[in-house]
Amino acid sequence: MSLIYPRSSNAAHPAYDFADYRSTGKRHPQKPLIIMPHTLSELTGPVYGHDAVRDNEFDLTMQHKAEPLGERIIVTGRVLDEDGRPQPNTLVEIWQANSAGRYIHVVDQHPAPLDPNFTGAGRAVTNADGRYRFVTIKPGAYPWGNHPNAWRPNHIHFSLFGPSFLSRIVTQMYFPGDPLFAFDPIFNSVPDAKARDRMVCRFDLDVTKPDWALGYQFDIVLRGRNATPTEEPHDD
Amino acid sequence: MTDPTHKPAGITPSQTVGPYYAYGLTPRGAYAFRDAFADPVATADCEGTRIKLTGHIYDGDGKAIPDAMIEIWQADSAGRYAHPRDNRARANSSFKGFGRCGADKNGGYAFETIMPGIVPGPDGKPQAPHVVVCLFARGMLRHLYTRIYFADAAAANAADPILALVPADRRNTLIAKRAGDGAYTFDIHIQGGDETVFFDV
Numbered sequence: 001m002s003l004i005y006p007r008s009s010n011a012a013h014p015a016y017d018f019a020d021y022r023s024t025g026k027r028h029p030q031k032p033l034i035i036m037p038h039t040l041s042e043l044t045g046p047v048y049g050h051d052a053v054r055d056n057e058f059d060l061t062m063q064h065k066a067e068p069l070g071e072r073i074i075v076t077g078r079v080l081d082e083d084g085r086p087q088p089n090t091l092v093e094i095w096q097a098n099s100a101g102r103y104i105h106v107v108d109q110h111p112a113p114l115d116p117n118f119t120g121a122g123r124a125v126t127n128a129d130g131r132y133r134f135v136t137i138k139p140g141a142y143p144w145g146n147h148p149n150a151w152r153p154n155h156i157h158f159s160l161f162g163p164s165f166l167s168r169i170v171t172q173m174y175f176p177g178d179p180l181f182a183f184d185p186i187f188n189s190v191p192d193a194k195a196r197d198r199m200v201c202r203f204d205l206d207v208t209k210p211d212w213a214l215g216y217q218f219d220i221v222l223r224g225r226n227a228t229p230t231e232e233p234h235d236d
Numbered sequence: 237m238t239d240p241t242h243k244p245a246g247i248t249p250s251q252t253v254g255p256y257y258a259y260g261l262t263p264r265g266a267y268a269f270r271d272a273f274a275d276p277v278a279t280a281d282c283e284g285t286r287i288k289l290t291g292h293i294y295d296g297d298g299k300a301i302p303d304a305m306i307e308i309w310q311a312d313s314a315g316r317y318a319h320p321r322d323n324r325a326r327a328n329s330s331f332k333g334f335g336r337c338g339a340d341k342n343g344g345y346a347f348e349t350i351m352p353g354i355v356p357g358p359d360g361k362p363q364a365p366h367v368v369v370c371l372f373a374r375g376m377l378r379h380l381y382t383r384i385y386f387a388d389a390a391a392a393n394a395a396d397p398i399l400a401l402v403p404a405d406r407r408n409t410l411i412a413k414r415a416g417d418g419a420y421t422f423d424i425h426i427q428g429g430d431e432t433v434f435f436d437v
Contacts, residue, residue, distance in 0.1 A: 002321075007436065013250045014377035021252075023375030026296035027426050031406075033436035036398050037358045041368050041383075042437055044319035045309060046334035052272045063268070084243045093272070095260025104267065105256035107303075121260035121269040157254065159261060164321070165309050166437055168370055170379065172251040189377045190249040198248050221244040 003224040005038060005166045009082060010223075012198075014189035021185040022146055038166065045165035049089040050125050057123040060096075060136040068118035070099025070137030074207055075173070077218040078130040079160065082225045086130025092220075093159040094134060095121045101140030110142050135213065141180060153180035153187060162222040173218050174200045250379065253372040255303040262305065262338035273336055276348030277308070282331035284313025284350035288419045289384065289412065292343045293371070296427030300343025304373035306424075308335045308347055308384075310366075315353030339373075351386070357397045364392035364399070371424060380434045384422045385411045402433050409433050 016028035061067050079087040097103045097120065100112035104119055120139075124132040141151050155172040162168065174187065181187055181196075190196045198221065207215025259267035264275075278286055293304040310333045311317050316326050318333050333352075337345040349367075357363035367384040385393050393399055399407055409432045412420035424432045 005437070009247050012246045012248075016376065016378060016380075018377055021375070021377065024377060025375075026299075027301070027373055027375035029380065029431060029434050030296075030427055031431050031433075033434050034402055035436045036401055038437060039355070039357050039363060039398070040317060040322060041309070041311070041355055041363065041366065042381075044317040044321050046332065047319055048272065048332075048334075054270065057270070080244055082244060082247060091272070093260060095257060097256075103256040104259050106266075107255055119259060119268050121263070121267070123272060157251075157257065157260065159253075159257075164319075165368055165370065165381075168307075168379065169248060169250060170253045170372060171248050186251060186377070189251075192246075195246055195249045198246065199251065219244075221247045223247055 002227040003043075003081065003163055004227045005164070005223050006225065012190070012192065012195040014191070018185065018189045021189055042166050043164050045163065045168065046161050048091040048161065052091050053123045053125050058132075058134050060118065060120060060122045060134065062135075063119055064117040066117045068098065068115045068137050072135070072213040073138050074133065074135055074209065074213050074215040075156065075201065075218055076131060076133040076207055076215070077201070077220060079126050079132065079162070079220045079222060080130060081163070081222055085226070086126070086128070087162055087222060088126055088128045088130055090126045090130070091161055092124045092126065092132045093122070094156050096136065096139040096156040097142055099137050099140050101142035112140070112142065138175070146185060151180050151183070153178040153184050158220065160220060160222065163224055167222040167224050169220070169222060171199060171220070175216070176200055176203055250377060252374060252377050253305060255374040257305060257372075258338050262336060264338070273334065274332065275335070277333070277335040278348055278350045279330045282312060282329040282350060283327060286348070286418055287351050288346065288348050289367070289422060290344065290346040290419070291422040291424060293339055293345065293373070293424045294343060294426065294428075298425075298428065301373050301426070302339055302341045302343055304339040304343065304371065306337050306339070306345045307370040307372075308349070309333060309368040309370070310349065310352040311355050313350050313353050315355045354392065359397075361397045362392070362395070364389050364396040366396075371426075373426075380426070381437050382424065382432055382434050383410055386420060387411050387414050406433050
């Protein structure tokens with residue numbers, strides 16, 4: 001399979017400089033990025049599949065002696081390319097706050113309790129249909145210092161490689177109907193409302209397991225389109 | 237949401253890696269989660285010159301960025317990528333060519349890897365030995381791509397088709413300095429007078 005990576009697809013991403021998210025101020029380039037052709041170095045990328053993942057890493061509720069506190073959830077979805085084709089054998093890495101909105105990271109000092117039964121990190125590999133599945137608990141919202149009374153909506157961080165270094169993506173999955181969306185500069189850094197919606201998972205009763213856990217669907221679309229003879233390989 | 241019977245309306249947008257990625261992406265023994273990626277990048281069974289690549293990551297005020305994460309992707313010593321798109325025969329080694337490092341409190345990073353070989357480039361022209369870099373950080377809503385070339389490959393660098401696209405007075409920002417035997421330093425300045433060249437890919 002040969003893929004091309006139109007630059008135009010990148011319009012879905014936030015700008016590097018987004019004043020409402022203050023930390024971008026000193027952390028964005030001010031000189032123009034250099035447009036370059038995609039060479040073999042960009043069109044290839046790290047290959048990590050089943051060998052990178054252990055069986056229990058998809059279930060964040062089973063990594064300690066007892067179950068973590070919080071609302072147990074299932075998060076599943078498909079990883080697709082821009083043509084909608086499933087991306088099998090792709091590594092999906094996640095990390096998140098606990099149900100109280102506290103990260104286990106040493107730098108997080110939010111005065112909410114840590115949970116000795118929750119680390120908040122997971123890994124899975126997509127199957128032949130491009131599907132991944134995690135079991136975890138719903139992360140809590142938490143305050144941050146960007147502006148007065150700033151709170152992040154509930155979210156799970158996702159990191160994927162996909163078929164090349166150009167399809168590399170780190171993003172955040174949000175939950176439907178979060179009242180904090182309107183106030184969150186990170187969510188709103190994505191300029192197009194429809195693109196923002198692609199970061200929001202969907203409640204799914206079919207994924208929901210009776211008497212056990214709510215289910216959510218979250219599909220992820222990576223850069224990459226089929227290269228057909230009618231298209232220029234250096235499509236911009 | 238994506239309808240499986242239709243072409244997606246667009247890609248999933250990027251969001252910042254944030255300040256707390258380490259326990260998921262670079263636990264390195266500090267957290268109760270296994271590392272997924274081999275460290276060092278150089279494997280015991282791969283051929284090539286062992287090198288140590290170190291540097292620091294700075295913001296627009298010249299302050300170190302402790303919550304940055306750097307990833308590298310590179311060819312083996314014969315210029316081959318461990319990827320199905322590179323269909324040339326590969327050495328029988330476990331070298332994968334990928335490394336990930338979370339910055340330390342001084343914004344520092346380090347990789348132990350091998351010197352990459354010459355890689356095929358556009359229109360059949362060779363590319364000088366280089367490492368592709370993805371840079372992530374809190375305060376970056378999207379990752380940045382840059383490349384690391386090597387100071388002692390001056391002739392190959394002068395003929396490199398990608399370096400040729402970079403204004404001559406900025407090319408030095410892409411070239412790692414030699415810092416002793418097998419050691420190279422490459423600092424990244426996200427912004428400012430010494431701003432590193434980043435690529436629009």
